Amino acid sequence: MSEIRKAVQKLYNTYPFPPDPLLDEPPPGYNWRWHYQSAYNFCKGRKPKKERIRILDAGCGTGSSTEYLVLHNPMADIVAVDISENALATAQKRLKKSGVLNDFQGNIEFKQFNLEDARDLEGSFDLINSVGVLHHLPNPVVGIQALGDKLADDGLFHIFVYGELGRWEILLMQRAIALLQGDKVGDYEDGVKVGRALFAGLPESSRILQREKERWVLENQRDECFADMYVHPNEFDYNIDSLFEFINTSGLDFVGFSNADFWQIDRLIKSDDLLSRVSQLSPQECYRLIELLDPSNVTHYEFFLAKPPFTRETWQDDNLLAKAKPELNPCMMGWESKSLLDYNYQPITLNDSEFEVMKLASQNPNQDLSVKDILSEVNFSLDEVRSLINRQLIIMG
Numbered sequence: 001m002s003e004i005r006k007a008v009q010k011l012y013n014t015y016p017f018p019p020d021p022l023l024d025e026p027p028p029g030y031n032w033r034w035h036y037q038s039a040y041n042f043c044k045g046r047k048p049k050k051e052r053i054r055i056l057d058a059g060c061g062t063g064s065s066t067e068y069l070v071l072h073n074p075m076a077d078i079v080a081v082d083i084s085e086n087a088l089a090t091a092q093k094r095l096k097k098s099g100v101l102n103d104f105q106g107n108i109e110f111k112q113f114n115l116e117d118a119r120d121l122e123g124s125f126d127l128i129n130s131v132g133v134l135h136h137l138p139n140p141v142v143g144i145q146a147l148g149d150k151l152a153d154d155g156l157f158h159i160f161v162y163g164e165l166g167r168w169e170i171l172l173m174q175r176a177i178a179l180l181q182g183d184k185v186g187d188y189e190d191g192v193k194v195g196r197a198l199f200a201g202l203p204e205s206s207r208i209l210q211r212e213k214e215r216w217v218l219e220n221q222r223d224e225c226f227a228d229m230y231v232h233p234n235e236f237d238y239n240i241d242s243l244f245e246f247i248n249t250s251g252l253d254f255v256g257f258s259n260a261d262f263w264q265i266d267r268l269i270k271s272d273d274l275l276s277r278v279s280q281l282s283p284q285e286c287y288r289l290i291e292l293l294d295p296s297n298v299t300h301y302e303f304f305l306a307k308p309p310f311t312r313e314t315w316q317d318d319n320l321l322a323k324a325k326p327e328l329n330p331c332m333m334g335w336e337s338k339s340l341l342d343y344n345y346q347p348i349t350l351n352d353s354e355f356e357v358m359k360l361a362s363q364n365p366n367q368d369l370s371v372k373d374i375l376s377e378v379n380f381s382l383d384e385v386r387s388l389i390n391r392q393l394i395i396m397g
């Protein structure tokens with residue numbers, strides 16, 4: 001095993017991550033990125049055809065994501081792999097204790113496994129989730145390519161990797177701790193001790209301390225989080241340009257960021273003249289502009305990839321839209337009410353006719369109501385249906 005991989009494994013055996021408490025009940029709410037139907041709709045603009053799907057949680061850690069994958073995809077076959085046996089043991093305890101497996105009709109398998117060897121896993125996967133993992137591999141390209149090869153033709157690959165602009169203070173602190181540790185580098189408990197003592201003495205004027213206080217201090221009360229952040233033996237951080245170089249090595253298409261609101265330029269630029277200049281930029285240049293203007297909030301990138309040629313249904317064809325059968329997005333809170341939380345936990349208020357349309361859509365799929373059927377009962381236009389689709393409130397089958 002490579003020295004780097006061994007060091008990473010030792011870190012997560014010492015401090016399994018994430019240190020989320022083990023609960024006696026299912027985790028709260030939802031996360032649409034781990035709900036296949038909702039994620040598929042976000043990426044491809046329609047309901048997936050397949051119901052029985054295979055999911056890979058690549059680098060599942062202590063199983064917080066795996067638990068949501070089980071909860072949201074009750075018919076799926078799920079394989080959860082990690083290199084740390086201690087993280088895997090906690091993941092298994094987590095799922096047992098919370099009871100999420102009681103109503104689960106699919107299969108779940110936990111496996112101690114190096115994801116760089118993903119090609120050795122059986123079959124392909126409709127959803128691959130790899131959050132906070134690829135940037136810790138000795139060579140992240142090896143990992144993204146191996147996982148990309150396991151993606152089913154219509155599959156989705158969700159990735160989260162670190163951003164350098166919002167983490168430069170962390171990198172400096174990592175180096176400072178390593179300098180002071182000397183030949184004790186690799187002793188993670190010592191690293192946490194050194195790091196905590198360093199922070200305790202830094203003056204208020206220190207940018208490293210200021211950043212810790214404004215952004216990270218709450219989560220870093222846990223030694224697992226502190227170690228994951230400041231005592232990590234191997235971390236690659238990206239910027240938009242190096243991120244797209246990395247993505248291009250996978251041979252997959254970039255679908256979009258899963259925190260899409262962050263990547264809207266109009267939250268940073270208001271002038272019409274400047275916005276018309278922005279319209280001349282490529283999408284990648286536009287993302288770069290956003291991170292240059294809002295660097296400290298770029299602590300990570302989270303995004304979906306898909307096999308080429310990637311296409312998204314836009315429902316511009318009136319006939320196609322009239323025939324489609326809408327259902328409610330399963331990731332919502334507060335339905336059946338006009339005021340609710342959408343898939344992203346944003347509060348929204350529906351007008352009367354939107355509410356009526358959504359009520360009829362909620363009767364699908366059993367009733368098989370098409371958009372045309374619904375519009376014969378409610379005074380609503382196809383463009384208003386498109387607005388519900390674009391806001392991810394309904395999913396078209």
Ligand SMILES: C[S@@+](CC[C@H](N)C(=O)[O-])C[C@H]1O[C@@H](n2cnc3c(N)ncnc32)[C@H](O)[C@@H]1O
Binds near residue numbers: 137
């Ligand atoms: C920061 S944790 C993320 C855990 C989980 N994905 C999450 O977001 O909560 C990184 C995880 O990746 C695992 N990991 C690192 N290198 C790996 C490899 N080569 N193969 C499999 N898992 C690996 C670690 O053991 C650790 O549990």
